Amino acid sequence: PTAQQNITGSGVVVASADREIWTVAVPRSQLSLQGGATVVVGGVGWRETVRVDRSSWSVVGNDSVYSMSIARADGQSRTVYTSSPSTFDGRVAGRNLTLRPVDDGFEIAVRRNGDVVDRGPVPENTSSREIGGLTFERNRSRLYAAGNGTRVVVARAGN
Incomplete structure (x- = not known):
């Protein structure tokens, strides 16, 4: 029989079901500050980065x-976890703005009166796009939303 325990950890957790062990290989704080890490996994007779x-x-x-996202040293990256969406604490031209992670980046949803008006990807750096009647501009690490003469920072890029 296998003993089960409720143990919590946050960050990159490496586990072995066969050996019934796990460890936090990279703490959440390190990921937040540095944006990533290289982890060596393996066992007797094999290792992989x-x-x-x-x-x-x-x-x-x-x-x-x-x-x-994770990637083998010789492979393509794949998304393994996405957080919940988050809504900007304010309104621009009577609209609410929500950001959420998607497979190929991040998406903005524009809502008016609780209904989604439009969705679109966060613009590439130093570019802009219109979504739901608002103009979204990305300038390095800042994402601006503009409409009806108002322009505000709605999010800042992190790691």
């Missing part, structure tokens, strides 16, 4: 949104 990366946006007045 895995790259773990965290991408995030800190939404003004609310929680950050982030995604975690």
Whole structure:
């Protein structure tokens, strides 16, 4: 019989079901500050290096949104975890703005009166796009929303 315990850890957790062990290989605080880490996994007779990366946006007045991806040294990256969406603590031109991680980056949802008006990807650096009647501009680590003569920072890029 296998003994089960409720043990919590946060960050990159490496586990072995066969050996019934686990460890926090990279703490959450390190991922938040550095944006990623290289983890060596393996056992008797084999070793492999895995790259773990965290991408995030800190939404003004609310929680950050982030995604975690992993890649073998010789392979493509794949998303293994995404956080819940987060809504900007304010309104622009009568609209609410929500950011959420998606497979290929981050998406903005624009809502009016509780209904989604439009969705679209966060613009690439030094570019802008219109979503739901608002203009979103990305300038390095800042994401701005503009509408009806108002322009505000709605999120800041993190690691």
